[in-house]
Amino acid sequence: MTDTDTRTPREAHAFQAEVAELLHLMVHAVYSETDVFLRELISNASDACDRLRYEAIARPELLADDSALTIRLRPDTAAGTLTVSDNGIGMDRQELIDNLGTIARSGTRAFIGKLAAAKDGSGLIGQFGVGFYAAFMVADRIEVTSRRAGAAEAWVWRSTGAQGFEIEAADAARADRVRRGTEIVLHLKEDARKYLDAHEIERIVHAYSDHIQFPIMLEADAGKTDAGKPADEAASSDAAPRQVNTASAVWQRAKSELKPEDYTQAYRSICGAFDEPAMTLHYRVEGRQSYAVLLFVPSGSLFDLFDPARKSHLKLYVRRVYITDDASLLPSWLRFVRGVVDSEDLPLNISREMLQNNPQVAAMRKAITGRVLAELETLATKEPERFATVWEQFGAVIKEGLYEEPERREAILGLARFTSTAGSGRSLAQYVADLRENQTEIYYLVGEDIDRLKANPKLEAARARGIEVLLLTDPVDALWTSLRLDFQGKGFKSLSQGEVDFSLVPLADTAKPEADQTAADAAVDEAAVIAAVKLALGDKVSDVKASQRLTDSAACLVAGGFGPDRELERLLAKQNRASGLKPVLELNMRHALVGALARESAAGHADEAADLALLLLEQAQILDGELPDDPAAFARRLERLVVRGVAR
Ligand SMILES: Nc1ncnc2c1ncn2[C@@H]1O[C@H](COP(=O)(O)OP(=O)(O)OP(=O)(O)O)[C@@H](O)[C@H]1O
Numbered sequence: 001m002t003d004t005d006t007r008t009p010r011e012a013h014a015f016q017a018e019v020a021e022l023l024h025l026m027v028h029a030v031y032s033e034t035d036v037f038l039r040e041l042i043s044n045a046s047d048a049c050d051r052l053r054y055e056a057i058a059r060p061e062l063l064a065d066d067s068a069l070t071i072r073l074r075p076d077t078a079a080g081t082l083t084v085s086d087n088g089i090g091m092d093r094q095e096l097i098d099n100l101g102t103i104a105r106s107g108t109r110a111f112i113g114k115l116a117a118a119k120d121g122s123g124l125i126g127q128f129g130v131g132f133y134a135a136f137m138v139a140d141r142i143e144v145t146s147r148r149a150g151a152a153e154a155w156v157w158r159s160t161g162a163q164g165f166e167i168e169a170a171d172a173a174r175a176d177r178v179r180r181g182t183e184i185v186l187h188l189k190e191d192a193r194k195y196l197d198a199h200e201i202e203r204i205v206h207a208y209s210d211h212i213q214f215p216i217m218l219e220a221d222a223g224k225t226d227a228g229k230p231a232d233e234a235a236s237s238d239a240a241p242r243q244v245n246t247a248s249a250v251w252q253r254a255k256s257e258l259k260p261e262d263y264t265q266a267y268r269s270i271c272g273a274f275d276e277p278a279m280t281l282h283y284r285v286e287g288r289q290s291y292a293v294l295l296f297v298p299s300g301s302l303f304d305l306f307d308p309a310r311k312s313h314l315k316l317y318v319r320r321v322y323i324t325d326d327a328s329l330l331p332s333w334l335r336f337v338r339g340v341v342d343s344e345d346l347p348l349n350i351s352r353e354m355l356q357n358n359p360q361v362a363a364m365r366k367a368i369t370g371r372v373l374a375e376l377e378t379l380a381t382k383e384p385e386r387f388a389t390v391w392e393q394f395g396a397v398i399k400e401g402l403y404e405e406p407e408r409r410e411a412i413l414g415l416a417r418f419t420s421t422a423g424s425g426r427s428l429a430q431y432v433a434d435l436r437e438n439q440t441e442i443y444y445l446v447g448e449d450i451d452r453l454k455a456n457p458k459l460e461a462a463r464a465r466g467i468e469v470l471l472l473t474d475p476v477d478a479l480w481t482s483l484r485l486d487f488q489g490k491g492f493k494s495l496s497q498g499e500v501d502f503s504l505v506p507l508a509d510t511a512k513p514e515a516d517q518t519a520a521d522a523a524v525d526e527a528a529v530i531a532a533v534k535l536a537l538g539d540k541v542s543d544v545k546a547s548q549r550l551t552d553s554a555a556c557l558v559a560g561g562f563g564p565d566r567e568l569e570r571l572l573a574k575q576n577r578a579s580g581l582k583p584v585l586e587l588n589m590r591h592a593l594v595g596a597l598a599r600e601s602a603a604g605h606a607d608e609a610a611d612l613a614l615l616l617l618e619q620a621q622i623l624d625g626e627l628p629d630d631p632a633a634f635a636r637r638l639e640r641l642v643v644r645g646v647a648r
Contacts, residue, residue: 014164016102026136037134039208041084045071048088050322062149075196078223085183092148096157136161138192146182217241251294267296271338275300295339317342327355333401336394391417402480422468428487438504441493444470446567457553458495466508478568498561524598532601536613547586554591555616557583
């Protein structure tokens with residue numbers, strides 16, 4: 001820099017740590033599908049045009065004399081560069097620093113971890129939309145020149161994808177070239193020179209960006225048209241640009257015109273996905289309100305499904321103008337549904353804030369929610385296997401609707417599929433159809449792990465009677481089951497809480513007679529056993545009872561009749577919101593261990609009886625996946641009892 005230079009000096013900035021890490025992965029990992037970079041840049045350019053069009057509703061002067069919003073792609077074989085430019089909203093100096101130096105979204109750390117672990121991260125890149133940074137997969141140097149709409153100055157951002165980037169004011173030539181919007185020059189890596197090929201560029205645009213609403217113009221190769229001249233000059237020569245996308249709003253087209261592959265393509269370009277949609281819903285509403293809807297349910301998982309914001313991401317357009325993806329057009333329990341809603345009636349200048357309380361939006365939301373549920377029902381009936389994959393991916397999210405939207409409960413319970421002691425993919429309709437004689441309730445157990453649930457002693461008596469039990473392992477299950485809902489008049493009943501009485505249900509043919517299943521010598525004095533155990537356990541439990549649910553195991557813990565289910569209590573405890581209610585210890589009065597306790601107690605061996613009582617409690621805790629309160633004392637007790645038993 002010399003004294004005579006009046007430009008602002010070059011300023012070096014470091015990348016935010018996450019960006020540096022992400023870029024390191026981009027630069028060094030070998031991804032098979034590098035094509036996504038172009039989709040990401042085009043999508044950013046399109047967003048920039050959308051934003052300008054939106055801002056220009058209030059400030060038409062921003063469009064000035066350049067109202068044809070366009071995205072341009074210019075390969076230059078001589079220079080080895082591919083340039084992606086738009087005349088959209090542009091970025092000022094601070095925006096360049098903030099937007100192209102940090103990652104604002106949550107969940108980024110987790111994503112970077114996943115990316116580092118995955119062999120081929122392109123699927124993840126697509127899902128996450130690492131956006132601009134994807135360009136470093138194909139370029140070893142990037143220059144971004146940008147001028148915010150209405151601004152006097154243009155700025156240049158430069159980086160090699162290493163530690164940081166530089167910012168400086170654009171020189172006269174660049175500033176003159178970028179009158180508004182953004183120009184991104186990619187200096188392609190040696191192995192990425194295929195992206196200079198017009199056919200290749202066209203193919204990628206077709207595959208991923210065809211629906212983009214602004215014309216994408218492919219300009220003639222600046223390097224080839226006039227190889228003798230410097231690239232900058234050559235570019236200004238008048239080679240005719242060619243539009244390479246259809247630029248039509250797919251959702252506005254008639255269903256009959258569209259083929260399945262058109263929908264797949266629309267899904268990939270609108271939702272930034274690679275997979276096939278598991279469900280597509282395309283319809284138009286005319287009448288009091290008119291709007292077009294094109295929605296997709298992805299077949300793969302989504303990285304941000306459990307983001308705390310739990311936002312739905314449907315894009316709201318008004319008469320083809322993009323407004324926002326933050327209009328809550330679907331409830332958060334349908335946030336995995338992606339796509340577009342294009343309204344004919346909403347005012348174009350509706351502010352994003354106004355959308356929150358708009359009755360038309362509320363009516364659309366209600367109607368769209370109903371349509372999505374109906375379509376899911378149809379899928380469940382007509383294509384049960386495909387529906388099963390949808391439920392597997394997103395069932396845990398849909399079930400949130402059970403407590404968030406009471407009026408949709410019936411529909412959601414109708415869709416729900418469960419793993420139960422009778423198999424997987426069970427619907428409640430199947431459950432109810434297969435009720436055992438005199439069975440009046442739908443039984444369930446909530447836990448974290450399906451195998452552990454299957455081994456839970458609380459299932460024993462149900463199993464002996466052939467009663468099906470739903471095994472619920474999603475965190476959300478502990479919450480909705482606490483609502484005590486019913487399905488077709490049958491209430492849900494936890495096997496981990498309160499009394500269960502199966503006595504009216506006959507034993508299954510396959511069950512061994514219950515009395516034979518244990519080695520107890522004789523019937524124990526239940527009252528005496530209960531008194532002895534209560535004495536030994538004190539306030540560790542709220543009550544001690546003879547169990548109806550156990551046939552093989554000695555003891556189990558259940559919640560009292562009114563408190564939260566054992567699982568919900570555990571969940572609440574994690575958030576320090578536990579009810580503090582103590583569980584009930586249930587004893588299998590026919591079990592040998594309980595028999596032994598009865599004998600020790602009758603013989604006046606209070607210490608031995610107390611040891612056995614504590615052991616029963618600790619066993620029950622372990623079977624519920626908990627640690628005994630005092631593991632060391634538990635180990636000593638076990639030792640003592642074993643040694644005593646062996647010595648006898
Ligand atoms: N061509 C552009 N014109 C104006 N702003 C841009 C342009 N490209 C990127 N930006 C700005 O930089 C930000 C970061 O872009 P990036 O592609 O990394 O993420 P994103 O677009 O926000 O997220 P996603 O890629 O998931 O949609 C954008 O949000 C936008 O504000």
